[in-house]
Amino acid sequence: MRRIAARIDEVVESQVHRVIAIDQISDSWTPDIRYLVLVNEKSEIEEVVKLRSAGLTNIGWIESADIEIDDVVVPQAKKSVAIVLYRANDLHHSLLMTNQCNSYCLMCSQPPTKQNDSWLVREAIDVIRHIRISPVVLGLSGGEPLLLGSALRTVIDEIHRNHPNTKIEVLTNGRLFSDRVIAKAVLDELGNYVSWLVPLYGHADFIHDFVVQSPGAFDETIAGLLVLQEHKQPVQLRIVLIEPVLQILDELSSFIGRNLAFIREVALMACEPIGFALANREHCEVDLNDWEAQLVAAAKIFRRAKIPYLFMNAPLCSLPKILWADSHKSISDWKNVYTEECEKCSVKESCSGLFSWHETGWKPAKVKAIEETIA
Ligand code: SF4
The missing domain is CATH 3.50.30 (Glucose Oxidase; domain 1)
Structure with a gap:
C-alpha cells in the first residue's frame, strides 16, 4: 500500500x-x-x-x-x-486480507493487530472488480488469511470469476486447515489455480513453536499441510533464514525431504529487516555468508529428495556461486533497491537486490560487487 x-x-x-x-x-x-x-x-x-x-x-x-x-x-x-x-505496472501484486493473526513470529514483517478489520475483505473484492488487466499472479496476504474462514473462499472465487487466468497465491501459516470445518469451507472443490505459501521453521515443535511464538503451532501446521495434500493443493513451503532456523536447517531440510515430499517447492528466504525482526534482532540479523555451508547442504538435501527449491530476497553476493542459479528476484518492485556498490556489479540484472528498508535494518550480507558473469 x-x-x-x-x-x-x-x-x-x-x-x-x-x-x-x-x-x-x-x-x-x-x-x-x-x-x-x-x-x-x-x-x-x-x-x-x-x-x-x-x-x-x-x-x-x-x-x-x-x-x-x-x-x-x-x-x-x-x-x-x-x-x-x-499498481498495474508492478510485477508483484497482493491484497491484504486481514491484520489479525494467530501466530506471533519473531520476524513478522507486518505485526498483527487485534482490531476487527473485516472491511478489508469488502475492499479486496472491490479492488478485484476494479482491476482492468488481469495479473498473472495475485497474492493474498495478512495477518493470517485463514482466520477469515469462508470469506477467504469468497475472495478466491471472486478473483477466479473476474480474472480466470490469474494464479492466486495465499500466504498462510496453514494452522487452521487442521480445523476440518475451515478446511472444508475454503478447499472443497477448489481448482488448481491457488497455491498455498506456508512457512515451516523447524523439524520439531520446540523450534517451530518458538519462532512463531505459539505453542501447538507445529502440530497444527503439519496437520494443515496434510489436509492440503489431501485436497491436491500445490504448496510452497517457506523457510525464513534467521539464526534459530539456520541452526537446524539441516534437520529441517531432511524432515521435509522425508515427510513432506508432496510439496511443490521450498523457498529459502532472507529475512525482511522490518517489523518484529527489528525488535528481535539478536535472532533475525544474520550474515548469510557465515551460513554458506548450511545453505549448500540444504540445497543438496532438496536436490536428493527431488524437491525443487529456490532462494528469495537473497542478493547474489550473499550466496555462494554454486547457488546463484537457484536465486530468484522476489522483492516486490516498490520495496526493492540496489546500493551504489551494485552499480559496479556484473550480475545486477540477475540479482534480487535489497529491501529498501535495509538502511534502518541490515543487509543479508556485506554487499560486494561481483566481477564475473553467471554461467
Ligand atoms: S553487489 Fe548488488 S547487484 Fe551485485 S550481487 Fe550484491 S546486491 Fe546484487
Whole structure:
C-alpha cells in the first residue's frame, strides 16, 4: 500500500476507483465501476465535469505525477492523497486480507493487530472488480488469511470469476486447515489455480513453536499441510533464514525431504529487516555468508529428495556461486533497491537486490560487487 500525493476532484468519495485516461472512457465505461480520470490539463477537468453533469456520476478526476493508468486507488480528496491498492505496472501484486493473526513470529514483517478489520475483505473484492488487466499472479496476504474462514473462499472465487487466468497465491501459516470445518469451507472443490505459501521453521515443535511464538503451532501446521495434500493443493513451503532456523536447517531440510515430499517447492528466504525482526534482532540479523555451508547442504538435501527449491530476497553476493542459479528476484518492485556498490556489479540484472528498508535494518550480507558473469 502506497500513499501518493495527488490533487483530487472534491466530489469523489473515499472508495475504490480505477484510474483511466480521458480517451478510454467511451470504450471502457460501465456503471458498476468507479473511475478517476488522470488529468494533466484544465480542459480535461472540464470534460470530466461535463460528463458527470450528463449523468456519468461514477467519474471523477485525479492529478498526480505518481499515479498511472489502470492503478486501483482510494482517493482522499481532503488530504490530497491517493492510497494505491493495486499498481498495474508492478510485477508483484497482493491484497491484504486481514491484520489479525494467530501466530506471533519473531520476524513478522507486518505485526498483527487485534482490531476487527473485516472491511478489508469488502475492499479486496472491490479492488478485484476494479482491476482492468488481469495479473498473472495475485497474492493474498495478512495477518493470517485463514482466520477469515469462508470469506477467504469468497475472495478466491471472486478473483477466479473476474480474472480466470490469474494464479492466486495465499500466504498462510496453514494452522487452521487442521480445523476440518475451515478446511472444508475454503478447499472443497477448489481448482488448481491457488497455491498455498506456508512457512515451516523447524523439524520439531520446540523450534517451530518458538519462532512463531505459539505453542501447538507445529502440530497444527503439519496437520494443515496434510489436509492440503489431501485436497491436491500445490504448496510452497517457506523457510525464513534467521539464526534459530539456520541452526537446524539441516534437520529441517531432511524432515521435509522425508515427510513432506508432496510439496511443490521450498523457498529459502532472507529475512525482511522490518517489523518484529527489528525488535528481535539478536535472532533475525544474520550474515548469510557465515551460513554458506548450511545453505549448500540444504540445497543438496532438496536436490536428493527431488524437491525443487529456490532462494528469495537473497542478493547474489550473499550466496555462494554454486547457488546463484537457484536465486530468484522476489522483492516486490516498490520495496526493492540496489546500493551504489551494485552499480559496479556484473550480475545486477540477475540479482534480487535489497529491501529498501535495509538502511534502518541490515543487509543479508556485506554487499560486494561481483566481477564475473553467471554461467
Ligand atoms: S553487489 Fe548488488 S547487484 Fe551485485 S550481487 Fe550484491 S546486491 Fe546484487
